[in-house]
Amino acid sequence: xxxxxxNSPSLSVQEGRISILNCDYTNSMFDYFLWYKKYPAxxxxxxxxxxxxxxxxxxxxxxxxLNKSAKHLSLHIVPSQPGxxxxxxxxxxxxxxxxxxxxxxxxxxxxxxx
Amino acid sequence: SQTIHQWPATLVQPVxxxxxxxxxxxxxxxxxxxxxxxxxxxxxxxxxxxxxxxQISSEVxxxxxxxxxxxxxxxxxxKKLLLSDSGFYLCAWSVGTSGARTxxxxxxxxxxxx
Numbered sequence: 001x002x003x004x005x006x007n008s009p010s011l012s013v014q015e016g017r018i019s020i021l022n023c024d025y026t027n028s029m030f031d032y033f034l035w036y037k038k039y040p041a042x043x044x045x046x047x048x049x050x051x052x053x054x055x056x057x058x059x060x061x062x063x064x065x066l067n068k069s070a071k072h073l074s075l076h077i078v079p080s081q082p083g084x085x086x087x088x089x090x091x092x093x094x095x096x097x098x099x100x101x102x103x104x105x106x107x108x109x110x111x112x113x114x
Numbered sequence: 115s116q117t118i119h120q121w122p123a124t125l126v127q128p129v130x131x132x133x134x135x136x137x138x139x140x141x142x143x144x145x146x147x148x149x150x151x152x153x154x155x156x157x158x159x160x161x162x163x164x165x166x167x168x169q170i171s172s173e174v175x176x177x178x179x180x181x182x183x184x185x186x187x188x189x190x191x192x193k194k195l196l197l198s199d200s201g202f203y204l205c206a207w208s209v210g211t212s213g214a215r216t217x218x219x220x221x222x223x224x225x226x227x228x
Contacts (some may be wrong), residue, residue, distance in 0.1 A: 032215050043120075043204050044158070045217030089158065093215060100146050100165060100208070101173075102217060106157035 004092050005028045006105035019077040021108050031095035034086055034102065035064060035075050037080030038087045048075070054068065054102075079111045116141035116154050120220040122204050133178075134190040137205030140186065145207040147188040148217060149180055152202040164188060169184055198228045 011017045013083035023033075031052040050057040050064045050073070057064050063076045070112045077084055090105040117140045129132060139145050149161040154172035160173045170180050177196060181189045188205055202224050206217040 034216060036219075041202075041222070041224065043206075043222045044218050049216060059131060091158075100148075101160060101165050102172075104158040106155075 002105075003030075004090055004105040006088075006108045008108050009025055009106070010109040010111070012111045012113060013080050015082055015087065016079045019075075019080045019110055019112065021075040021077075021088050021090075021110065023073050023075075023105055024071060024090055025073075026069070027092070027094060027103075029094050029096035030092040030103075032093040033064070033073050034091045034093075035062075035091040036091060036104075037084075038089060038107070044089055068109045077110075080110075082112045082114050085110055085112045086100060115140075116207070116218070118205060118207055118218060118220040120203075120223050122223060123221065124224045125226070127195050127225065128198055129227055130194045133195050133199070133203075133225070135225075137188040137192040137218055137220055138186055139207045142186070142207070142209055144185060144210055146217075147182065148206040148208075149188065149190050150204040150206065150219075152204065154201070158204065162190070172179070195227045197227050200225055 004024050026053055034049040035047045038044040041094045048059050048062045048064050050066050055066050073114045087107040087109050089107045091102040146165050148163045150158045152158050157218050162172055164170050164182045167182055178192050202222050204218040204222045208217045
């Protein structure tokens with residue numbers, strides 16, 4: 001049972017435009033959400049996070065939005081740059097389970113074209 | 115600042131051979147440590163996590179094992195590798211006893227079992 005879903009395996013956008021990466025979850029006990037960025041043959045890098053008590057968190061060009069009623073979060077990158085091309089993973093923490101575990105989606109490959 | 119090391123970076127092993135992957139963390143004490151695997155075309159699967167020396171929790175039944183002989187050292191092992199063990203192995207760390215929110219990943223080890 002996949003509790004964190006990234007339904008778009010890939011996304012292609014033009015440099016300077018907005019990139020929107022989506023993530024859906026099924027477990028209402030998730031209370032903290034994270035986005036990671038991963039380049040090929042490297043470990044994922046933490047990008048931005050949001051607590052379930054908030055609906056928006058912004059850090060520079062990156063903004064994460066959380067819609068708890070829809071169990072949906074999204075990552076907005078504005079403006080997109082070629083260096084943003086990578087696989088983006090959505091992850092969630094279960095407040096009702098072990099405090100040490102994160103559940104990851106399968107990732108979305110973002111390609112930003114110059 | 116904290117750093118995490120993994121080695122080797124790449125490993126090619128025959129089926130049935132043993133495995134030992136090592137992960138060390140610097141710049142922090144009593145970290146929570148994790149082993150993940152990313153198989154081809156799939157997301158990050160949590161294999162093991164550890165909250166202290168000698169304390170190992172297993173997430174997925176398999177022919178792999180983990181050990182934590184020192185506070186900042188985490189080892190992933192197998193006595194006999196299977197073809198299905200091929201993948202990208204990632205070690206991660208986090209801190210905090212009230213819930214490990216953000217996990218930070220190492221560079222990974224690419225394992226190919228032939």
